[in-house]
Amino acid sequence: MAQHPADLMESINKPRITRKTKTEKTAWIVLAVVAVLIVHTLISNPNFEWATVGRYFFGFPVLKGLLLTIILTIVSMALGTLIGLVLAVLKIMNITPITILVDLYLTFFRGTPILVQLIFWFNIAALFPDLFLGIPFTDIGWGINVNAIMTPLVAAVIGLSLNEGAYTAENIRGGFLSVGKGQLEAADSLGFSEWTKITRIIIPQSLPTIIPATGNRLIGMFKETTLVSVLGVADLLQSVQLIYSRNYETIPLLIVACLWYLIITLALSYPQKKIEDRYSKHKNSGGKVTATTEGVKLG
Amino acid sequence: MISDTAVESDTAVETQRGLVEIYSTTKSFHGNTVLKDVSVCVKPGSVTALIGPSGSGKSTLLRCINGLEPIDSGVLKVNGEHVGVVERSDGFYSLNRKKRALQRVSVGLVFQHFNLFDNFTALENVAIAPMQVLKRSKSEAYETARSYLDRVGMLERADHYPSQLSGGQQQRVAIARCLAMKPDVLLFDEPTSALDPELVGEVLDVIRKVSASGKTMVLSTHEIGFARQIADQVVFLDEGRVCEAGPVEQVLDNPREARTQKFLERVFG
Incomplete structure (x- = not known):
């Protein structure tokens, strides 16, 4: 360090102190008061019945419901993502009648409430009592009694997947549109087929946009599955409802459900945050794809 | 007839x-x-x-x-x-x-802004079109790609992604990518306009x-x-x-x- 007069040296070496603003100080006080109030009511209000919460938290019906909720989330998400990918690819092919069909699908599934859709699928047998898959105008084929196969669980998976597919399609299409025009022109000028262009350039390059958004949809889907309880599917919510309808311990059992939903959501949020950080970092450094496509190799 | x-x-x-x-x-x-x-x-x-x-x-x-x-x-x-x-x-x-x-x-086209595929390395950029479009085998396409990268002086950076290359280097890879398709006509659209003067x-x-x-x-x-x-x-x-x-x-x-x-x-x- 350069040499300066002694009194100046003293000033130069003084630390920088950040002062809290008045607003921030006040906000801390408000936070402390709120925290005290919450803790106080959690402890002093006997209606929470923490002992009952503890008793049911690891209860067999609750864990079984939780497992079903998780399975339902994974299956619906997987099918929904597949449907969404197919719809998005169909839409970017830019063939008008196909686009119209895809748009009809998107409009119906995004324009009606998911709860109504679930009830609708459960009652689909009233519209199509017998489904016959086969060659038209011949007897060759396979008949299905819709009433028999449309169990609450089947209706739940169909309803959630088809609905998820519509939202994922828009999400994936957004990712496709984020791919630079120059990349597509380069592919065209080299004589790539549409299929090569989509699978080698568009999909790999849109993953940084699609993956974080899909993670968010997964967390959303986990909570959305509670809707299937109206069909009588024994998911986590339905399981606790069955218990409290018998013993009237409504609040403690709803708390059990809430705690489980919260635990899983938080558990999913951590990797989600990591994924978002990773993809946004590479996007900002200009090398958005170097890390994201490590697994996408030629050949 | x-x-x-x-x-x-x-x-x-x-x-x-x-x-x-x-x-x-x-x-x-x-x-x-x-x-x-x-x-x-x-x-x-x-x-x-x-x-x-x-x-x-x-x-x-x-x-x-x-x-x-x-x-x-x-x-x-x-x-x-x-x-x-x-x-x-x-x-x-x-x-x-x-x-x-x-x-x-x-007809090969070299773009002003290079337009190398961001998700591929320099070598893959040069090899992908011969593989996907001309249906060359992977080993053949990679070998040819290496020789073209060598011709434009980019063989040393074959495994770099476009984001890790300077504009001049990216454009040289883009030229190799065009040459690898053995076009009858090669088009250059202001190939140096997007480059820093020293490149x-x-x-x-x-x-x-x-x-x-x-x-x-x-x-x-x-x-x-x-x-x-x-x-x-x-x-x-x-x-x-x-x-x-x-x-x-x-x-x-x-x-x-x-x-x-x-x-x-x-x-x-």
Whole structure:
């Protein structure tokens, strides 16, 4: 360090102190008061019945419901993502009648409430009592009694997947549109087929946009599955409802459900945050794809 | 009769390989005419430089030759074949995607902004089109890709992603990517305009080397000095029209048109 007069040296070496603003100080006080109030009511209000919460938290019906909720989330998400990918690819092919069909699908599934859709699928047998898959105008084929196969669980998976597919399609299409025009022109000028262009350039390059958004949809889907309880599917919510309808311990059992939903959501949020950080970092450094496509190799 | 024409067109293609013919071609975007009655002929194995102010239609002309943009009227042929269309008695019908893609293989385009595929390394960028489009085996495509990277002096950076390369290096890889497809015609769309001044030289050196190999080339550029060195023919475009065209000495040294003179004065300032 350069040499300066002694009194100046003293000033130069003084630390920088950040002062809290008045607003921030006040906000801390408000936070402390709120925290005290919450803790106080959690402890002093006997209606929470923490002992009952503890008793049911690891209860067999609750864990079984939780497992079903998780399975339902994974299956619906997987099918929904597949449907969404197919719809998005169909839409970017830019063939008008196909686009119209895809748009009809998107409009119906995004324009009606998911709860109504679930009830609708459960009652689909009233519209199509017998489904016959086969060659038209011949007897060759396979008949299905819709009433028999449309169990609450089947209706739940169909309803959630088809609905998820519509939202994922828009999400994936957004990712496709984020791919630079120059990349597509380069592919065209080299004589790539549409299929090569989509699978080698568009999909790999849109993953940084699609993956974080899909993670968010997964967390959303986990909570959305509670809707299937109206069909009588024994998911986590339905399981606790069955218990409290018998013993009237409504609040403690709803708390059990809430705690489980919260635990899983938080558990999913951590990797989600990591994924978002990773993809946004590479996007900002200009090398958005170097890390994201490590697994996408030629050949 | 059908086989007769097939044989005839086969021999025609052989003698016309690398020939680019443009007659009275017009192109407009949303009512804005970008090319007006443009006629240019590029002989096989020759180098044509397109010069002219920004917005004069140089890029559009190159994109039309590559078939990225369909023309509105006129005749545009590469290798003696209409680009993107087939002629019938009642008019031109556009080719299907597959045939258009096939035609583009014979015309390589080097972009101003390189447009290397971000998700592939330099080597993969050069190898992917021969593999996917020409259906070469992976080992063959990679071997060829290495030799082309070597030719543009980029073999050492074969495993780098475009984001890890300088603009000049990216453009050299982009040239290798085009060469790997063995096109009959190579187009350059202002290949050095997006580069920092100190990187222009390395790209021009590579283009000079390619031009010496006898490939048909059409190049739009603001580097008049470079055009003078490598071009056989110079075409001066202004507001979408061919204002002046001819041998280098004529257009650059003794321009007849007042607008060409003015443009050259401004460039050499």
